[in-house]
Amino acid sequence: MGRYVLRRLAQAIGVLWAAYTIVFVVLNLLPGDPVSAMAGAGADSGTIDPAVIARIKHQYGFDRPLLVQYGEYLGRAVRGDLGTSISTGRPVTSVLGQALPQTLELTGAALLLAVVFGGGVALLATYTSWRWLRQLLLSLPALGVSVPTFWVGLMLVEVFSFKARIFPAFGNDGLRGLVLPAVTLAIPTGAVIAQVLAKSLLSALSEPYVETARAKGAGRVRIHLRHALRNASLPALTVIGVWTAQLVANSVVVETVFARNGLGRVTQSAVTVQDLPLVQGVVIFGSLVFVGANLLVDLAYPLLDPRIVVASARQVRFA
Numbered sequence: 001m002g003r004y005v006l007r008r009l010a011q012a013i014g015v016l017w018a019a020y021t022i023v024f025v026v027l028n029l030l031p032g033d034p035v036s037a038m039a040g041a042g043a044d045s046g047t048i049d050p051a052v053i054a055r056i057k058h059q060y061g062f063d064r065p066l067l068v069q070y071g072e073y074l075g076r077a078v079r080g081d082l083g084t085s086i087s088t089g090r091p092v093t094s095v096l097g098q099a100l101p102q103t104l105e106l107t108g109a110a111l112l113l114a115v116v117f118g119g120g121v122a123l124l125a126t127y128t129s130w131r132w133l134r135q136l137l138l139s140l141p142a143l144g145v146s147v148p149t150f151w152v153g154l155m156l157v158e159v160f161s162f163k164a165r166i167f168p169a170f171g172n173d174g175l176r177g178l179v180l181p182a183v184t185l186a187i188p189t190g191a192v193i194a195q196v197l198a199k200s201l202l203s204a205l206s207e208p209y210v211e212t213a214r215a216k217g218a219g220r221v222r223i224h225l226r227h228a229l230r231n232a233s234l235p236a237l238t239v240i241g242v243w244t245a246q247l248v249a250n251s252v253v254v255e256t257v258f259a260r261n262g263l264g265r266v267t268q269s270a271v272t273v274q275d276l277p278l279v280q281g282v283v284i285f286g287s288l289v290f291v292g293a294n295l296l297v298d299l300a301y302p303l304l305d306p307r308i309v310v311a312s313a314r315q316v317r318f319a
Contacts, residue, residue, distance in 0.1 A: 008298045012291045019287035020077060020280075024070055027276050060086060060277075082284065083277035087269065092281035095266060100285075102172055103262035106254070107247045109178055110185035114247075115240065117186065118193030122236075125194075126201040127224050138198060144191025149250055153184040153257040170259035181258045185250055189243045196239045200232035207231075241297035245290030 057063040060083075061072065073083060082092035118141075125137035160180060161169035168177045204210070205228050213223050248263070255264025263282060270278035 005299065008295055012295050015291050016284075016287055020074065020284060021070075023280050023283045024073065027280055028066060028069075060084065077284070082281040085270075085275055085278045087273045087275045087278065092277050095278060096263070096281055096285060099261065099263050099266045102260060103248065103251050103255070103264070105178065106181055106185065106251055106260065106262060107244075109182035110189065110247055110251075111240075111244060113182055113186035114190035114193055114243075118190035119197060119236070121190075121194040122197035122201060123224070123229070125198050126205065127220070141191040141194040141198070144187045145195070147187070149184060149188060149253050150257055152187055153180070153254060156180045156184055157258070172260055177258075177260075181254050181260060184257070185247060185254045188250070189247060192239055192243060193236055197232060197236040200235045201228055204228040204232040237297050237300060241294040242290075244293035245286055248286050248289050 054063070061069055064072075076083065080093065082096075084090070085092050085095050088095060121137050121140060125134050128134050128137075157169045157180065160166045167180050169180075201224075205224075207228075210223055210227060213227050218227070251262060252264040252267050254260075255262045256268060263285070266278065267282050269275070270282065
């Protein structure tokens, strides 16, 4: 188990380094000059004093070779320093820390709804003996995946805010203001979870050990929840790990639609003014969420199926 954990930690560090490197290269290859944008956005480039631009570039280190910048930024990032935002003049970690609680609140609520409703649809669809209900439930995930997130958000605002006046349309108004954004964000994730879990459950229910459990007198509920669900949950757990980071990415769109103050608003502003350190900080945070979620999923695998650790040890032994 210890070797398994060390391998997963090494892979996580490698993914973080690769994500940081790719983001640094891509952002520095983009057209445009963030320093000129900060010195005079929308102004005629001829009216900007070159000395001002040179001073700002020197202040933020943009006048140094890219390899030197990369080494310095990577060294500071390892220590938790993501640089200074060009547009606000504040440390990137401070800007992200101020917006982070709202985004974590939204993504946490959306993930909870996605797991509950996605898992509930899959369990009910594979448990019911009514064919029409099974077909109806199994068709819902495909619909949830296909509809655009921003369209769902706008429809929910139209129905539940403007017409029914149950929930506020915009802002961070406590729990009531969290409902519509969380539902909007949870629908595509819950749909994918339902698709994967339903397929895995149907496959697990056709295995010989299920017939053995029935022969021993186990009831349908026990077979479904105790025997089939445990073996069918591994693919769904993988999906949850992957889509946890996707929730953070989709929150940019959802927070824009519902005018919420979070990482979505920060990302939108940073991209608009070409604030490269802040954009890079947002992407690195998303990579941390992705790596952290998948690392937790990898560590949870042996708890559900101890054979995974045995197989991993055999691979290392024969490598």
